[in-house]
Amino acid sequence: MGIVQNITEGFSPSRRAVLAGGGAGGLILAFSFAGKGAAADGLAKLNAYVQIAPDGIVTIVSKNPEIGQGIKTSLPMLIAEELDVDWANVRTVQAGNDPVAYGRQFAGGSMATPLHWDQLRQVGAAGRAMLISAAAADWGVEVASLTTEPGVVVHAASRRRATYGALTAKAAAQTAPELSSLKLKDASAYRIIGQPIPQVDTAAIVTGQPLFGIDMRLPGMLYAAYAKAPVFAAKVASVDLSAAQGVKGVRKAFVVEGGTELDGLLPGVAVVADSWWAANKGRQALNIQWTDHPTSSQSTEGYAGQARSLKAAKGGKTLRSDGDVEAALAASAKTVEADYFYPFLSHATLEPQNCTAHFHDGKMEIWAPTQLPEPGRQLVAKTLGLAPENVIVHMTRCGGGFGRRLMNDYMVEAAWIAREAGAPVKLVWTREDDMRHDFYRPAGFHHFRGGVDASGNITAWADHFVTFGEGEATARSAGMAPTEFPAQFLDNYKLDVSMMPLGVPTGPLRAPGSNAIAFVVQSFIDELAHAGGVDPVEMRLRLLSKTAAAGGQGGLNAERMAGVVRLAAEKAGWGKTTLGPRQGQGIAFHYSHLGYFAEVAQVAVTEDGTVKVEKVWIAADVGRQIINPLGALNQIEGSVIDGISEMYGQITIKDGQVEQANFDTFPLLRIPDAPVIETHFIKSDNPPTGLGEPALPPVVPAVTNAIFAATGKRVRSLPLNASELAAG
Amino acid sequence: MAYQLNVNGKAMTADVDPDTPLLWVLRDTLGLVGTKFGCGIAQCGACTVHADGAPIRACMTPIEAIGDAKITTIEGASALEVGARVQKAWSELDVAQCGYCQPGQIMSATALLTQNPSPTDDDIDAAMAGNICRCATYVRIRAAIKRAAGQEA
Ligand code: FES
């Protein structure tokens, strides 16, 4: 052994303190401020992000987990811009989990950009101000007489210049300025923000350097496999531990009692070995019998049957009722009634869940690919009976997140197994473990009734949403807000919800809620447009022309949305493009994560019903500034293809268990099926917002609406079913 | 049992069971973790390496089947003329999102361009269809292959 691949960079405040006190002479910026996200958890903040070495190399900390959204590059760009340094001289390091120093650290909700846009630019500007103060003191001149060029403080009158590297020690002694007193650059002066900057880890990625959680290696490290019941939370009834122990290389096999919380430590059997292959071989020899579990009678078919009964019962809780839907329907020129369904989906991050843990000196040290480290630390502390301060979490690069790694089940498993094994342990799930123990995008059923008047305007809209939950509690990520579009854009609108119990864990999948709701809402708008004889683009613009007070998630601005609808239609040549037989265009829009997206899909459907998405045009309004166009386009293209991919697969339940296990039964889109994508931005005068998610939701209904245009067949249920779309 | 291997031009020894897949020998025994585990059943291509220049799925290739084939992994790609060119194109276009699939993508693309220096779109589809990118960076993968082939789009 002896090879250590410690893939975390360990820029912890204590290490910085040592560097500072040890005479390295670097400027270390430490500021107290209560950011928006920071105030929520009530912790006192001392944030530390920047270090400048005497040679001018600037080290900038990236506080949040990197899951492929490019945050390790884009957040340091904000600081570097206002600090006024050359990007070539910037090195970035990943922060450890340290809520005291960095506030909330998470990858979710496309929130990093809106939360940090002002805050981190101020951090950079504060550093620049301290460097300027140091030079002013040195030269005995007014602060106001000094300016900067990248990495240099300049006194134009005397032509004096001092590099940041030369000033760094003195600058560190300056008092940090009030953040609110700092004047930030005008956008026209940006040298870094707005530039296409490759990810900071690109060189390591393309050469296969250790970066990901699964790449972690420690001296004396053992490998673990962990078998859990296919029915969620069933317990071990019997197991042949000796069979596993008989496999060469296996050190230990043991039962983990576990609990009943689906997002905690579930019961199972752990096998620890010299190599992962041996551990997994041992696991296959275990011959585990599981206890019967109350949810083992659940199935996808059963859910559908219950949904039908709940729909027929017409009950449900009314979440919103505007006007008089029944009267408006009765008075409508035409009415449409339709049942929609979308299935459970798996996150299927390409890097399976894994985690490395080492219990030593009374402390549990963890290296985890996680989107949400602090709750993981708390879960480990609680489950293992440790004080939270004795649990240390290092964040590694994540091989995809999509919301899966907001849960920390694998983290608590690794911690438990490592303590039991008495050695550093890397737990690696198989793909089958990963697909059968996910927190799935919840399935959902919608029964719609809608009406149009003689001019084709929508008169009434009723949605009976049948979802999962018990009592008052909706299953995680299975709810729908009463502000969801088109609520507040119609005089007569009603949303009822009914729930059925679920024994399957659910959770947020990229653009949670939106990834399903956009499909049903934007499809049904299309149905009403066709019923009313109104062009689908025109129908959407009519809806948006009603100025509504506030929509979902902080308020949908109808003008911004109408802007992207018009732009997407124009770029796609909507209504002007000659299309072949069984070829069609569809449009949809959706507002989520503060982003405005309208998308037009063009599809061709073969005679046998195979759908090929040929091209997608995207119009986006995410504010006045794209921070890193290179990363922004990648996120949008990825989201759009991800959304199309989600139309082909499903997770089904039988006997309380997930039926799919790997990519042969849960397909992901591959390169031959990737469409051409054309993206256009509207730079509206609004603060910049995130791009990890909002491009995804509209593409699903854009495609199904295009399928309708191509075939006359309305897709009301996913995944796509070729036999239903075949000609004839 | 001890196997003599040639990995990235270096002689290496691995004392493992005959059925151990090359993937786990590379990752756990030899410490070459650039080759990734994604599915274990030859569905995703994350584990793609070259055996005598041909792309293989290391997750389904037992060590006993390697014989004296020369193995090249992502860690050895820069030493190949085509490999270095592919890596450069991948960097310039910043293909990766999470990056997890990219070692496998690069090894597949390198094998393609070595055999077929000017691939058509169909050739690219055929050679790359076995490599899943969950982050769906396919638009850039295609562009990077074309750039590496000198057919700038
Ligand atoms: S890990 Fe080998 S093909 Fe997926």
Ligand code: FES
């Ligand atoms: S870049 Fe994430 S799987 Fe390809």
